Amino acid sequence: MTDQANQGVASAPPKAARKISRVEQAAILLMSLGEADAAEVLKHMGPKEVQRVGVAMAQMRDISKDDVSGVLNNFIDAVGGQTGLGVGNDDYIRAMLTQALGNDKAASLIDRILIGGNTTGLDTLKWMEPRAVGDIIRYEHPQIQAIVISYLDPDQSAEILGALDPKVRLDVMMRVASLETIQPQALQELNDILEKQFSGSSSTQTSRIGGVKRAADIMNFMDRSIESSLLESIKETDPDLATTIEDLMFVFDNLKDVDDRGIQALLREVSSEVLVIALKGADDDVKDKIFKNMSKRAAELLQDDLETKGPVKVSEVEGAQKDIISIARRMAEAGEIVLGGGGEEMM
Template sequence: MADEQADNGLASLNKVERAAILLMTLGEQDAAEILRHMGPKEVQRVGTAMAELASVNQTQVEAVVAQFLEEVGGQTGMGLGSDQYIRNMLTQALGNDKAGALIDRILLGGNTTGLDSLKWMEARQVADLIRHEHPQIQAIVVSYLDSDQSAEILSNFDEKVRLDIVMRVAALEAVQPAALQELNDILERQFSGKAGAQTTSMGGVKVAASIVNYVDSTMANELLEQIKEIDDDLGTQIQDLMFVFDNLVDVDDRGIQSLLREVSTDLLVVALKGADPQVQEKIFKNMSKRAAELLRDDLDAKGPVKVSEVETAQKEILTIARRLADAGEIVLGGGGEAML
């Protein structure tokens, strides 16, 4: 069986890539129906795999479909999630025209509330939508959305507004259901969908830290300094809750090994070019001797890399680490004295 998989090229594809190939062989309606029931992080992973698949031969496609049919044979159903966040991912993977039709099918079949509709918009669009709203409304919206999207939204505001929003997010603990419903209803008049968000607990120092963690490193450092000037204790709390690349040394060996299984060698090489030696050694010790030697050789052979490229690679790995942490597969230690 292993030889057969190697012959048909299946062994060279990981599970996410196989899922991406399978979806791309389906018609838009069927693919949309499947994606509609997947969680945002799952869809992002599959979409990224779609975008990164340079070429797939017919033999591989047939092998993926055959394996799928074999694995689901005899099953009567599959458990699926419900969260949605795929607009950016599908646009990157399929282009504006193809993604547009697929997204429309998903949205028409979904149960998207007013606030949830913002998850489908570009960060700049959301920023423009709330730009003239009261700062507290801006803070509620930023608290409600995923931290990576909120970080992009913040980058579209000037320095003073960013600081005010983050301070309000950190101080936010709960929102009255009636107030949240009113905000939802306002957005419902601009987007289609049904009201019904009941979440009242949001924001707080942890959410603020998570958002700052995703913004550009230079901007993050400036924000932390400004927050500390206003409230040193709050700034320290936010900084202590942030998880940066250097903090990987605090993750246990099993966690690092789980992380490495999800990270490509090319991405790891770029990320480690600007990493602290302790982080590099942490990675090396959790690889086989041969793999560690090859990675060291790749690092030595790699020429100069732009700081921006290193930061991007490190953020991608941190995103994977957070996903694994959310799934309970690894535990991330807190605290970081410096942003990369």
């Protein structure tokens, strides 16, 4: 009995040997810092990066000393020969920080990040809940609404549009699709108006926003029922535009057109729990594509999880699929993968 127990213990992989994703490594590193230092790092990250790291923080459980040491050593090795971290935009996700760290700690970090920052009036909207942004622009001229919708991230814009009246939604989306450039002075005037309500004083250099691609990006994040209804309305108004938008959209089923190397890279960024839920509503071609790009053992475990997983709400499946689509699009924009089908056109 003792020998069997010892064999069982010996056969189990050591906890420290588990693979830690890059997002988890970033979360561990930030959690190892004090609030002030973490805030200095976060202020240079984009909203999607903060969101992903925040989710990873919230899901962290049982981190060993070996895990922390390994992450710190990897970080030191990675930046040892660099003069900077290659940081990005001064944008943040308030909701993710609150979810990850709780109200008090999140508020402290957010205050430290925002003080002395260069957040513009439009950038401030990225901190707000979509419903609150919708209330702010609800009675503005549709062209103003279109500019704001074009400027925000597609997933946030999709939620805002989803809360608008269908006729207004169609008008705004048509304007988004036809909006290619805007005079810097006009954009600055909009910033000035918003900054009367929010803090910030930096001018923006952005003059090119909107367009058919942006419309397609936003459509990708809408609820399926709203997306279908809006696309049908666009078809009735401008069939050619609707076809172009549809061609540029990247949906979950398009994953079967991504090359094997891209799928393998994508799977390294997706948690097993999200993948299982997403595949509950996927067609066989997508499932086969996923299975063939995993090790035999990993594919068997995934199939077992799918079989033992109970019924899942359609909204949960769609949410998981949209999460994976979002990761795929982020990786495509970073040049890490190439999206197939409509994705190639989009690239």
